[in-house]
Amino acid sequence: MSEFLQQIINGLSLGSIYALIALGYTMVYGIIQLINFAHGDIYMVGAFTGYFAILAGLPFPLVLLLAMVCPAILGMFIERVAYRPLRYSPRITALITAIGISLFLENLGILVLSPDPRPFPQVFTNPPFQLGQVTVSIPQVLTFGVALALMVGLTFFIRYTKTGKAMRALAQDLEAAQLMGVNVDSIISVTFMIGSALAGAAGVMVGILIPRIEPLMGIMPGLKAFVAAVVGGIGSIPGAMLGGMLMGLVETLTTGFISSTWRDAIAFGLLIVILLFKPSGILGKNVREKV
Amino acid sequence: MSLLKVEEISISFGGLRAVSNFSLDLGAQELVGLIGPNGAGKTTIFNMLTGVYHPEAGNIMLNGRSVTGMPPYKINRMGIARTFQNIRLFNDLSVLDNVKIAYQYLGGYSWRDAIFRSKRYRRKEKEITEWAMELLSIFGLAENRNELARNLPYGAQRRLEIARALAAKPKLLLLDEPAAGMNPQETMDLMSLVKKVRAEFDLTILLIEHDMSFVMNLCERIIVLDYGQTIAEGAPDEIKSNPRVIQAYLGGEVS
Amino acid sequence: MAMKIDVSGLKKYLLPAGLAFLLLINLFLVLEFFGVEVIDRYVKGILILMQINIILAVSLNLINGVTGMLSLGHAGFMAVGAYVSAILSIFLSKSNLPEVLLFPLVLCAGGLAAAFIGMLIGVPTLRLRGDYLAIATLGFGEIIRVVILNLDITKGARGLPGIPNYTNLWWVELFMVLSVLVIWNIIKSNHGRALVSIRENEIAAEAMGVHTTYYKVSAFVIGAFFAGLAGGLFAHYLGYISPKSFDFMKSIEILLMVVLGGLGSLTGSVIAAIVLTGLPELLRFLQSYRMVIYSLTLVLLMLYRQEGLFGRDEASAELLRKWLTPRKKNHPGGEAGEPTES
Numbered sequence: 001m002s003e004f005l006q007q008i009i010n011g012l013s014l015g016s017i018y019a020l021i022a023l024g025y026t027m028v029y030g031i032i033q034l035i036n037f038a039h040g041d042i043y044m045v046g047a048f049t050g051y052f053a054i055l056a057g058l059p060f061p062l063v064l065l066l067a068m069v070c071p072a073i074l075g076m077f078i079e080r081v082a083y084r085p086l087r088y089s090p091r092i093t094a095l096i097t098a099i100g101i102s103l104f105l106e107n108l109g110i111l112v113l114s115p116d117p118r119p120f121p122q123v124f125t126n127p128p129f130q131l132g133q134v135t136v137s138i139p140q141v142l143t144f145g146v147a148l149a150l151m152v153g154l155t156f157f158i159r160y161t162k163t164g165k166a167m168r169a170l171a172q173d174l175e176a177a178q179l180m181g182v183n184v185d186s187i188i189s190v191t192f193m194i195g196s197a198l199a200g201a202a203g204v205m206v207g208i209l210i211p212r213i214e215p216l217m218g219i220m221p222g223l224k225a226f227v228a229a230v231v232g233g234i235g236s237i238p239g240a241m242l243g244g245m246l247m248g249l250v251e252t253l254t255t256g257f258i259s260s261t262w263r264d265a266i267a268f269g270l271l272i273v274i275l276l277f278k279p280s281g282i283l284g285k286n287v288r289e290k291v
Numbered sequence: 292m293s294l295l296k297v298e299e300i301s302i303s304f305g306g307l308r309a310v311s312n313f314s315l316d317l318g319a320q321e322l323v324g325l326i327g328p329n330g331a332g333k334t335t336i337f338n339m340l341t342g343v344y345h346p347e348a349g350n351i352m353l354n355g356r357s358v359t360g361m362p363p364y365k366i367n368r369m370g371i372a373r374t375f376q377n378i379r380l381f382n383d384l385s386v387l388d389n390v391k392i393a394y395q396y397l398g399g400y401s402w403r404d405a406i407f408r409s410k411r412y413r414r415k416e417k418e419i420t421e422w423a424m425e426l427l428s429i430f431g432l433a434e435n436r437n438e439l440a441r442n443l444p445y446g447a448q449r450r451l452e453i454a455r456a457l458a459a460k461p462k463l464l465l466l467d468e469p470a471a472g473m474n475p476q477e478t479m480d481l482m483s484l485v486k487k488v489r490a491e492f493d494l495t496i497l498l499i500e501h502d503m504s505f506v507m508n509l510c511e512r513i514i515v516l517d518y519g520q521t522i523a524e525g526a527p528d529e530i531k532s533n534p535r536v537i538q539a540y541l542g543g544e545v546s
Numbered sequence: 547m548a549m550k551i552d553v554s555g556l557k558k559y560l561l562p563a564g565l566a567f568l569l570l571i572n573l574f575l576v577l578e579f580f581g582v583e584v585i586d587r588y589v590k591g592i593l594i595l596m597q598i599n600i601i602l603a604v605s606l607n608l609i610n611g612v613t614g615m616l617s618l619g620h621a622g623f624m625a626v627g628a629y630v631s632a633i634l635s636i637f638l639s640k641s642n643l644p645e646v647l648l649f650p651l652v653l654c655a656g657g658l659a660a661a662f663i664g665m666l667i668g669v670p671t672l673r674l675r676g677d678y679l680a681i682a683t684l685g686f687g688e689i690i691r692v693v694i695l696n697l698d699i700t701k702g703a704r705g706l707p708g709i710p711n712y713t714n715l716w717w718v719e720l721f722m723v724l725s726v727l728v729i730w731n732i733i734k735s736n737h738g739r740a741l742v743s744i745r746e747n748e749i750a751a752e753a754m755g756v757h758t759t760y761y762k763v764s765a766f767v768i769g770a771f772f773a774g775l776a777g778g779l780f781a782h783y784l785g786y787i788s789p790k791s792f793d794f795m796k797s798i799e800i801l802l803m804v805v806l807g808g809l810g811s812l813t814g815s816v817i818a819a820i821v822l823t824g825l826p827e828l829l830r831f832l833q834s835y836r837m838v839i840y841s842l843t844l845v846l847l848m849l850y851r852q853e854g855l856f857g858r859d860e861a862s863a864e865l866l867r868k869w870l871t872p873r874k875k876n877h878p879g880g881e882a883g884e885p886t887e888s
Contacts, residue, residue: 097848110834226681230677262696272686272689381750388739391736392751406731
């Protein structure tokens with residue numbers, strides 16, 4: 001039982017990372033129906049920004065801020081340069097472009113930063129504490145806390161601010177929103193900014209949680225976070241949070257009770273099972289094509 | 292014996308009854324119009340007849356055989372073909388290929404024939420092309436055979452959809468607003484075209500149309516639908532003067 | 547945007563050119579018997595990989611370009627074919643079967659195994675549409691990889707060594723030509739038209755008597771078969787395979803060939819497979835900058851040639867001329883409204 005609870009704790013902290021990345025996927029997909037393959041690499045950029053900021057001796061809150069701002073700028077830049085010109089092109093074109101950007105960031109990372117993994121400098125050296133029978137580390141608490149705070153903030157932003165409302169309007173119907181005077185370009189920019197900032201935060205948190213970073217670190221988490229977004233119902237913000245947490249839990253529980261080598265197969269298997277029974281994800285709406 | 296016999300079919304979407312207890316009897320070679328205000332359930336009836344939706348209750352019989360609950364492709368092979376309200380052509384294919392696709396089961400050769408280009412493949416392909424060209428020339432599209440469907444003018448797209456439907460050699464043809472978006476001259480031409488193909492292909496036709504002069508001049512019998520229910524049925528002249536129909540179209544009380 | 551399909555142009559120029567090229571290679575190979583070596587091992591290797599990639603691209607095009615189902619797991623089928631045929635030929639190499647018989651046999655077995663897996667995956671998942679289907683195929687591709695990673699018979703992550711090096715240029719040519727021919731003939735038949743109609747408008751296709759589920763699964767199974775075949779050729783060329791060779795990036799690489807060549811255009815796929823296999827080799831002098839330049843080229847290509855090299859059309863002289871003349875700015879924003887310029 002304590003082993004189970006332990007895995008739940010591990011799963012929640014890992015799930016927070018997935019949820020933060022998944023949010024970016026789901027927000028972008030909800031508005032422009034693009035699977036932004038470069039999103040996992042934005043997360044990598046966040047991790048490296050944090051890495052260098054810590055090495056420069058900045059305090060942690062500033063590190064976190066910087067690791068959100070830099071990816072945010074990068075995300076907006078990518079959207080402006082690579083995705084905006086293709087907004088009215090076949091979707092496969094934008095998808096391939098996103099894959100190209102992803103490959104570019106990864107290989108640029110390998111070129112500039114070397115392909116070797118580096119240890120992430122540890123900021124929190126306090127020993128883990130006992131909570132009943134389970135051990136909880138400071139990074140785990142912090143990851144969960146930061147993710148929670150960001151998600152609550154995002155929810156308020158989406159629900160109550162003017163920009164948030166515009167984002168929801170775009171997700172419903174881009175053309176109609178445009179006709180109602182919403183500035184589509186700037187709202188899409190903001191979407192990329194927020195999504196990338198969240199991924200950047202996830203990058204720092206993962207550095208603290210699993211202290212090893214490398215230029216290709218974004219591929220697998222990116223893929224799984226996307227899967228998590230789909231499981232939750234792509235386009236749905238609560239869905240991405242739920243999907244991310246679920247993905248984290250499934251992974252740690254499989255590692256803990258079955259085998260770590262089967263972990264990915266079970267995660268993807270779960271995805272397929274969920275899709276078969278609920279083709280638009282747990283919280284997604286089923287859209288029927290009108291004949 | 293009637294060709295199509297629809298017995299009390301009903302369907303609802305999200306608690307809203309879109310069509311309730313709709314019945315219909317179509318004899319061979321009949322030309323019947325289905326009219327009614329927007330949202331009355333006309334297209335939904337077409338969707339049930341062609342298997343896109345399955346009625347929750349009731350029965351649909353074609354030539355005495357039940358087709359209720361069959362998937363659309365089977366119903367098509369049983370002899371019901373249709374056009375769509377919002378044109379659904381194969382846009383990036385040539386006009387000729389659009390018609391050829393409808394020969395699915397009439398094509399009659401196997402994967403092996405296709406892979407090895409057997410004698411049968413060549414014979415059947417020749418037949419298909421000839422028959423498709425024949426249809427295209429009836430619809431005045433023979434010269435456009437190599438154009439992409441998306442590049443045709445609107446009226447020609449509507450005609451191509453009918454030609455494509457006929458390629459499957461149906462017994463019953465369902466036309467969903469065939470004259471929509473056409474100018475008066477095109478509408479007139481379409482009217483004579485519909486009459487012509489009915490005679491030539493021994494067809495029964497059921498059509499939805501908002502253009503009243505089109506329906507009144509063409510159809511022998513008209514069914515009026517409102518809120519998913521049949522409110523009137525009869526010859527064009529009877530329908531014109533029916534108070535319930537006037538009320539449904541104009542709203543308000545009957546004077 | 548709409549270009550006329552000019553098949554006669556293809557017959558006139560491209561096919562003879564390709565066949566002449568193949569003939570030339572074969573001539574060189576024959577010369578080798580007389581001790582004249584024109585192409586070295588390195589070039590031969592590239593030629594082999596190019597043709598394996600042609601099979602992969604053409605087979606994915608049947609699924610992705612012709613039928614319009616976005617599949618992100620093609621490398622998974624390749625893996626199944628590679629492992630099944632490799633294990634079979636390691637096992638059978640002790641028998642006295644001659645290579646001419648054994649090799650096609652194990653390749654077909656690999657292809658059939660991949661086709662079978664394709665059917666198992668296809669039947670439940672092909673109900674899904676668009677991106678959901680893409681994600682499900684991605685998931686299955688990863689599952690296949692993890693399963694291989696965990697089985698004993700595949701030797702897991704260490705990889706499978708000691709596969710007989712049966713693959714040479716002759717064999718690859720034979721299977722490449724056969725694959726392209728079979729898929730071409732399928733596309734040009736009423737079965738092919740049924741597949742295309744699903745891409746164009748699934749609801750209309752179904753209403754016109756096309757059994758869409760049957761054809762979707764068929765496209766998937768046929769595509770998987772040829773991917774498995776290509777996997778077998780690949781395994782018997784390298785002599786060693788590991789799950790790493792068949793990861794998500796490999797699926798993406800194949801997808802790139804299909805999209806760059808133009809969805810639905812077989813000639814496009816063939817040319818894109820040649821270019822994308824050759825390009826990294828040509829860029830070798832850039833050393834560590836190679837992949838950066840490669841990915842940047844990809845992005846620029848997408849930004850400036852959005853329909854792929856050939857769009858949906860087959861290659862032709864007509865198209866080449868159009869391609870070389872400057873393009874008119876063509877915004878398909880008709881119904882979506884023009885993007886507001888900022």
